[in-house]
Amino acid sequence: MSLMLMLGISLTVAAGVLLALSRDLFRLIVGLAVLGSATNLIVFMAARPGSLIPPLVEAGTQQLSTAAANPLPQALVLTAIVIGFALLCFALVLGAWLAGNSAGDADQLRDAEPAATDAVKPPVLEP
Amino acid sequence: MSHGSHTETHGPTYLWLAAVPLTLFLLLAWGLARYDLPWRGEVSWIPSLGVSLAFRIDGLSAQMLALITGIGTWIFVYASGYLAHEPRRGQLFAILILFMLAMIGAVTADNLVVLFLFWELTSITSFLLVGFNHEQASARAAARQALLITMGGGLALLGGLVLLGQMAGSWTLSGIVAAGPALVDDPRLPYALPLVLLGAFTKSAQFPFHFWLPNAMSAPTPVSAYLHSATMVKLGIYLMARLDPAFNDLLFWEVMLIGTGTVTAVWAAVLALRERDLKRILARSTVSALGTLTLLIGLPSPGAGLAVVAFLFAHALYKAPLFMVAGNIDHATGTRNIDHLMGLRRAMPLTAAAAVLAGLSMAGLPLSFGFVAKDAISIAKSEAEVLLLVSYATVFVNAIAVAVAGVAAIRVFWGPPESPRGQVHEVSWRMFVPPLAIVLLGIEFDFFPALADPLLLAAARTISPELGAVDLSAAYDLNVLLSATGMTAVVGLLFFLTWDRLHHALHRLHWLDRFGPAALYESLLNALTRIAAWQTRLLQHGRLSGYMRLTFLALLAMGAYIWLHTDSRVVLQWNWSTHAWAWIVACLLIVTGAGAALLLRDRLGVLMASGLVGYGSAVLFLFAGAPDLAFTQFAVETVLVVVAASVLPRYGRAVSRREPWRWVNGVLAVAAGAGTFLLLAHLQGLPVNTELADGFGRMSLPEAHGHNVVNVIIVDFRALDTLGEIVVVAFSLLAALPLLGGIRKGRTS
Amino acid sequence: MPRSALLTQAARPLYWLMLAAAVWILLRGHNAPGGGFIGGLVAVAGSSLLAITLGPAVARRLQPLAPLPLAMSGVGLALLAGLAGVATGMPFLTHVWTDMGLSTVMLFDVGVFLAVWGALTGYVFALLDNGRQTP
Known part of the structure; x- marks a missing residue:
């Protein structure tokens, strides 16, 4: 494996993380x-x-x-x-479906998350 | 219960279900008459972990089985009457049957893992039964409390059992008991024993875990009578009794059992005075009795074993009927508050008779099996030279038991009748026959001890192997016993007569509750909820990019940790080969694609650029001897264009948003890139293990009849993985279809 | 979507050609490059071509089953291939060969093919349906 390919994969990972x-x-x-x-590619390169022979x-x-x-890696x-x-x-x-509510903003997704104003209900046992 | 309305709901009464425990009981009796104990059975289950379905029935197990099936029979009869108006009774019976089987499994299991499984199963069924009236918030809270405490103890028990198993080198209870004396010097014992005891104490409601049992009284009465007095709460006692021969000589064991038992017995007796609810009074006195049992197990004398089994037996024979009596009163009058209950004797003569007979036994008066038990207890104590304090404590505890018996058997039935609230009348036969039958059985054992003696002696010898031949009923010294009984009876009578005054005096101390273990449990549970809410708001804030940041950070942290703990040899080399030009092209395609995807603003552009990464990979695969991969990657990229192009309009126009975390993102990306580089460079320095690949290459043609090794791996050698993968592929469509429908609707509206 | 007359005319023959190629790739997969995954993807490409030029309805009609049932039948076929081994007393997914060269391996690979073909055309058709509804 050449140094160049290692560099290439690393750059791709960096770009992928930044996009993600x-x-x-x-x-x-x-x-x-x-x-x-x-x-x-990493698995393949491992x-x-x-x-060149299949x-x-x-x-x-x-x-x-x-x-x-x-x-095996193949x-x-x-x-x-x-x-x-x-x-x-x-x-x-899924993204397209969510985009309908959030205008495609990944930071506006609230489906399962509790709102900051939700009350915390302590469990009560009658004496 | 919906009393008052006497319209029985339609459907089966499930009376016939009583045949199940009855059959088991008769089988047990037949077996005991024919075959010598112990009986063994074993089925291999997970041999690699030493887990086998090993069962062993000796005297103690047989006694527990007799209680589970014998009392169980009458419980089922009683429940069919008690639940006649309950529409969901089918559920209750199903869980009761399940509980009974779990209980049978728990007391017959010899393998530790099997014991633990059945132990936990009884906790789960108890949870379901306590929470049966799940519309009531208090029933739900009580069910959760019972579950958390017994399951928490169960976890400790698992740890303790695993340690014991490792120490003894045997995964069976009998093996541990056999190895007993050899374990004393093991350094793991100080961890194993407290864990096991924690499991037993929580299950049998010992101090400071005593508070869950009275709360569990929100279960229907048949459940209280069966689980929470006669059987399940005795499981902890059973385990301690079973392990007692191994650890009886240990000071720790003795101190823990006698100390905890005494404290539990006394404290629960005091708390009984604080209750007004008949069922809760009985529950407190059950806890007190469980404490006495724990104390007795801890006593080092050979008579202790006999005392344990006799009292265990006697308690089940009087407490279950008393619970049934409480249930009958509740059923007939609609209340269990002793302030509103008086003079029920005329309205409910048969229930009253059962109550008096059970009360006799509970008070330990002559004519009852309780008398025999009390006798065994005093012998055990005189042998063991217990502390004076413990002696006084037991007198007090017994006196309270007398008082409780008085309340349950006399107070509510005698005196002038309370002005009738609706018509109070005797309950159906299915509800008064069971308590009468059980107490009469107890009296019969008193007159004909030969019926129960062999079983009890066999059980006692499991606990105290050195016990000689004893005639249970003839053993007592009449004078000593009568004086002790007499003293208890007098003090008990005093408590009974001053019950209300004591109650009010104790009631004034209710502010102390704030510092009790029950309050501690509440505040711990509250703290848990608060922590959960706090960390949920901290971590689940609804910002997807935040989740991603956290994920990458965690991955990087793990990678860094591993990196710092490996001897790393980074190898950097540039080996030029004939096809290197193709790799350069591929690499350029990949990097250009990734970079362009990052820099372009237009969405279609981003998509096309990301496609370049795929095409570049395909070129690389093609020149690395992987035509299959190249084909697949080309095909995927082609189809992706179609999918992406049709989904793209749904995302709307690309808006450039401020990225508030862009510096952090940049650092994370650079760190991820650098980490990947280090990983790849590290891989360079490691030898390639081609064992698997060589094996596949060797076997492909001769065994799997395929020339294409890649395909043979996919469809043959690793076919199960492939099956999983196509399931994921197919189900991703299933998951996407509703979303696709949603997109369509959103568009048209 | 503007369509070229040439493509419209050629779409059907091209579809059958690609499907034939896909099946050929599937069948030769055990001994030469190819197999269920690749064959399935080529078939998806063919169906997509047809769906773009003549509409998803036409493409759907020319499939043996609707996409989701197709995918599920693929999974079912693969499972069935695995059960054949169980029926002869061997562990699950042990393959069985007959004298004529037929085997459950082929059945399994056909299952893979159908699962990929069905699942991915499911996405393509549904998304193209949506696109068509836009005014």
């Missing part, structure tokens, strides 16, 4: 998507890819050649891409 911390709901969601891609067992042999790429990342995409779709839809 935005007050704008849409940018926040895009930030999560960028972070997802970056995480996939296995130190270097081979992990396919060649015809006539019984097992994977040692020259082939590591199949399987992990493949499902992560699809599941990440499904959740991104959901987040986009």
Whole structure:
């Protein structure tokens, strides 16, 4: 793995975090998507890819050649891409639904949160 | 209860359910007659954790079983009458059955984990039963109190049992008892025993946890009679009795049990004088009796075991009927306040008879099983050379018991009848037969001790193995006993006659309540609510970006912690290979995309830029031997364009908002980037473990018949993960559909 | 949405072509790059193309089931494939092969394919529906 790629992924993570911390709901969601891609890359890179040969067992042999790429991170990342995409779709839809009430402001979401004026009710046991 | 209206609600009375405990009782009797104790059974459950469904029935278990099923039978009969007007009685019976099974499990379990599970199950069913009248706020609060205290004690018990199990190297109660003397020097014992005792004390309402039991009286009366006098509250006593042979020689054990037991017995007896509600008076005296039992277990003499089982038995045989009597009075008159109850003897002769017989036993007068029990107790105490203070305390406690018996059996039934408020009349047979049956059983045991003796002696030998052969009823020294009984009776009579005056004197001390354990419980619960409200407002403020900041901060903190605690070797290298040019292109695409997404204001632009990150990744995958990934990523990015383009208009125009936290955000982002770099550089220095990958590569074709190892991993080797993933994908749509409908409506309106 | 006549004419054949490609990718997946996830995504791309050019109603009609049932049937199929192993006395999700080369692995991958196809077209169709309602 080259230094350049490490730098690139790190910059992507930084950009993703900054986007995800935005007050704008849409940018926040895009930030999560960028972070997802970056995480996939980190997992992929963790296995130190270097081979160009896909992990396919060649015809006539019984097992994977040692020259082939590591199949394990590929399987992990493949499902992560699809599941990440499904959740991104959901987040986009949820965001669009929320945007109707908050004008897309991520800091105006109050659905389950108690208002500051809600009274605290202490439990009472009759004597 | 909806008394007054005598229209029985339609539907089954569930009288037939009494056949369940009855069958179990008969099975037990048949088994006891045929087979020698102990009986064992074991089914393997979680062998790796040493958990097996191990059950063991010895004398003590058999005695508890006899109480649970025998009294249970009559409780079910009684409940079918008492709840005739209750529309939700089906629920109550279901929980009662569940409770009975849990109780049977708890007293027969030998494995510690199984014991704990059943123990907690009894707490949960008790919670449901106390809170049965859930429309009343006080019933809910009482149910919560019972649950919090017994469950909190249950947690302590779990800790104690785990420690004991580790110390003894055996996960069974019998193993711990067998290992008993060897455990004394173990350094973990000072932690294990207090924890176990905490569990037992909370369950059996010992001081300072005594206050939950009277509050639990908001449960329907059959529940009070069954759970909160005869069975469940005896579970703590049962556990202490079971462990007693192992720890009886320990000074700590002796002091804790005798001390707590005495304090509980005396204090609860005093508090009984403060109550006006018949059920609460009985509940206080139950707590007092539980204290006496704890005290007896703590006594080191061999006779103590006999005293415990005899008193346990006697108490169940008179207290359950007394509760039923209280329930009958409540049912017939609509009140349980002893100030309004007088002269019920004429209206309710059979209930009155049951009350008098039970009262005799409670007072420990001759003709009753209570007399036998009291006899065993005085023998145990004379053997054990107890402190004089404890002796005086027991006399006082017994005297109060006499007074309580007087109140429950005489005061409310004799005297001139209170002006009738509505027609007071005897209750149905299903409500007066059970208390009569149980007290008559007790008297029968007095005349024919041979019926109960073998069982009681077997139970007593579980607690005091050194106990010789004793004839229970013939053992007592008549003179000593009669003088002791006589003294108790006289003092008790004095208390009975001055009950109202004592009550008023004690009532004036009610300001002391503010410093009691019940008040402490209240204020702790209040503090908990306040802390919860405070931290909820602090953390759940409704600002999504704030939540995100907190999340990233926590992640970074965890990462930093791990980083500081690892020997880090950062490796930085630039290895050029033939396909490096492709990686450079990919990397440029990714970084450009991320940067552009950050800088662009227009939403479509942001989206397209983020797509570049994906396309760049795809190029990278393509030149890293991962065509599957490249395909997937390309396809995803293509579909994303369609989805995003159609959802984009819903977000409205992009407004540039002030970011009040932008400096913090910037610092967090830089820290996240730097952390990622460190992580990746650290990974460089670690060896690659290809064991799994090699295994998959080796087995893919021969065992899974697939050339594409990635696909074989997904659909075969790790198919369960994949199944979970497609479930998430499919259910995300399910979750989104209502939202999609909402968006549509918002648009048209 | 302005439509090009060429695209409108080509949409249906293109859809079937892409679907055929998707199935081909799905079937070869066990031995060559491809598989249920990728095949499913290609099918989604095909359905999206059709939905954009001719409307989601047409695209829906040319699917075997409505999106949500399609996705759920995929999950069900995958579960069923797993249960086949249980039926032969092996742990859940142990795959079974027959002599003719058919296997529950293929069934499982078809389940993955359908789940992805159904779930993602569900989003696409619903969102395009919304877009169409705008005045």
